Amino acid sequence: MSDTIEASWFAEKIANRTIRGIALGTRALIRAGALPIGTRLPPIRDIAYEMRVSPATxxxxxxxxxxxxxxxxRGRNGTWVSGDRFVAKPERLASSGNYGPGALDLTKAVPDATLLPGLAEAMAYGASxxxxxxxERSRIVKELEEVVSPRWPYSAEAFLATNGGYNAVYTALHALVSPGAPVAIExxxxMRLLDILEDLGARIIPVACDEEGPLPSSLSGALQQRPTVFLFQPRLHSVTGTTVSPRRLDLLGDILAGSDALIIEDDGTGDISAMPPISLGSRFPERTVHIVSYSKTLGPDLRLAVLSSSPAIVDQIQSYRSFSAGWTSRILQAAGAWLLRDPSTQQVIAEARDIYQKRRDGLAQALAHKGxxxxxxxxxxxxxxxxxxxYAMxxxxxxxIxxxxxxxxxxxxxNHIRVATATLSSRCEEVADAIALANTL
Incomplete structure (x- = not known):
């Protein structure tokens, strides 16, 4: 096979002339090696003519x-076969580097494993x-619902346990949003949220933020594009560390009142935040999906998060899950309930929260001394x-570093860098010196 092919040859190989049929047929040719990587595809108009379909198809x-x-x-520059991988991968997450043993790796904003509670007693309890x-494809075990409900930021109508926070977001989006639909996001x-949206093929509409959360003017502008979903992190933003203020939340609610967009709230850090949980769920219970992950506080191997919404929406999400696992392990749910009730576990979380705050503040103060x-x-x-x-990287x-x-x-x-501080128990001055030097450009 040469580096170019004729439109007539290509048209002969594709039997199904629908959009999906053409995409699947082309994938099959690439998989079979008939279209190797580097092959230049014929112009769209030539293929459309040979197939007797519109160029838009x-x-x-x-x-x-x-x-x-x-x-x-695309366009006049031509189109080439660039890959033969048919399973999508999270590009942002997958692009993380491998660093040598001497490197100070501050790329992962994940909990310090030494600050997480022990799971032995909880898991033993969960087995009973x-x-x-x-x-039975149950949505949530009764005792987990009983322990999370009083902590929830509004009186939710229906709950669902999932296999972690990002699993909840992924499942909700795929159950409720059509591929290619517009989604507004902070x-x-x-980066995991962007990976999920790009995998879905969503048209991402960014909403600018300040220290109080999403800017009302930016959200208002985004809603002019009629997004299917507004996705944000009200309690603790996982990148900037800010919290949506009550005043700002009210303003955002006023703007969303004029829209029919679904509202997905991602509380991915949970009680690492000292702020109480907040939500628009009490104002828009029929279209709010509120998600709380317990990975950062109870441990990532617990694989546990809980979401709430209206019964109709939870039913849609559960129906989508039925194509795969169908339910979250009852052992893990019961173990999570045990930990959430356990006073010593709550003390461990409180101590970890204080340590994380000191580590974050330590680097912030060192940077402040550098201007x-x-x-x-x-x-x-x-x-x-x-x-x-x-230049900074x-x-x-x-x-x-x-x-x-x-x-x-x-x-x-x-023009920013994200610096993980969860495990930065020392070397703050060294990191601050390096960042200050990176800002001398």
Whole structure:
């Protein structure tokens, strides 16, 4: 096979002339090796002519393949086969580097394993849960619902246990949002959320934020594009460490009252925040999905989160889950309930919260002494402004310090770096010196 093919040859190989049929047929040719990587595809109009379909049909099929990164290029410059991988991967997460043993890795804003509660007693308790080994697709075990309900920021009508916070977001979006639909989301936001939206093929609409949360004017502008969902992190923003103020939440609610967009609230850090849980669920119970993850406080291997919404929405999400696991382990749910009731576990969480705050504040104060001021906040990382993102990454890497570029957390340009502080128990001055040097450009 040469580096180019004829439109007539291509048309002969594709039997199904629908958008989906053309996309699937092209994938099959690539998988079979008939279209090797590097092959230049014929112009859209030539293929459309040979297939007796509209150019728009070919263009839509190409858009699907381009989203999957199977083909690349567009317009007069031509289109090429660029990949033979048909299972999507989270590009932002997958692009994390592998660092040597001597590197100070500040890329992962994850909990310090030494500050997590022990699971032995909780797991032993979980093994005695009611209906153990039943194939009934239950939504949430009764005792977990009983312990989370009083802590919930509003009186929810229905609950559902999921396999972690991102699993809840992924499942909710795929159950409720059509591929290609517009979704409004904070700028910046968690890179995992952007990976999920891009996998869904959503049209991402960024909503600018300040120290109080999403800007009402920016949300209002985003709603003009009629997004299906507004996705945000009201209690503790996982990137910037800010919390949506009650005043701002009211303003956002006033704006959303004029929209029919679903509201997905991601509380991914839970009680690492000292602030009480907040939600628009009491105002819009029929279209709010509120998600609380327990990975950062109880441990990631517990694989546990809980979401709430209206019975109709929870039923839709549960129906989607029935294609796969169907329910979250009752053992893990009961273990989670035990930990949430256990006073000693709550003390461990409180102590961890204080330590995380001191570590974050320690680097923020060291940066302030260098003239780099970070807004007050909490959590597991700092969102640090830099003169040049690329220069900052190179400068820090030269000093064996690894951080994440701000570009991973937005589809917009952002001269920032994200520095994880959860395990930064020392070396704050060293990191601050390196960041200050990176800002001398």
């Amino acid at each position: 070919i263009s839509e099929a190409w858009s699907e393949l381009r989203r999957q990164k199977i083909i690349t290029g 849960v009611q209906n153990l080994n039943s194939y 700028h910046p936001t968690a 780099i001021h970070i807004p007050p906040g909490s959590g597991l990382c700092l969102w640090v402004p830099v003169a040049s993102e690329q 190179v400068t820090l890497a030269a000093r064996n 690894a951080v994440n570029p701000g570009s991973k957390f937005s589809i917009m340009q952002s």
